[in-house]
Amino acid sequence: MTTPTSTVSPDTVGILFMAYGGPxxxxxxxxxxxxxxxxxxxxxxxxxxxxxxxxxxxxxxxxPNLRAPRWTRPCRPSLPRTVP
Known part of the structure; x- marks a missing residue:
């Protein structure tokens, strides 16, 4: 069995958007x-x-009135095109 390797730099920052809706x-x-x-x-x-x-x-x-593309647009230049 091989150990997975990562090409992600230690300086990489991840962003997780979570939405639970709202009242x-x-x-x-x-x-x-x-x-x-x-x-x-x-x-x-x-x-x-x-x-x-x-x-x-x-x-x-x-x-709820926002769309995900609006949230992620500022991040797009630094996001990879594919996820390994």
């Missing part, structure tokens, strides 16, 4: 948090903090 309204926040926390109850202090964060940006996440 449509602030009233949806408890259900949204339960979904992304595998059904676990969210402590009230955490719920209040996250709800306040969403309130400050208009009550919902801006990410």
């Amino acid at each position: 449509e309204t602030l009233a949806d926040m408890p259900g949204y948090l339960a979904d992304i926390r595998a059904g676990r109850v969210t402590p009230d202090t955490v719920l209040e903090e996250i709800t306040n964060n969403y309130r400050q940006i208009g009550g919902r996440s801006p990410y």
Whole structure:
């Protein structure tokens, strides 16, 4: 068995985009948090903090309205054309 080798430089930086969607309204926040926390109850202090964060940006996440090409466009010049 051979050991895999990598041609990636130690200076290479990877970017991982993850999107869990978002609540449509602030009233949806408890259900949204339960979904992304595998059904676990969210402590009230955490719920209040996250709800306040969403309130400050208009009550919902801006990410569902964005498209992945827009997110990755600034990275494209440095991304490899193929993944080994």
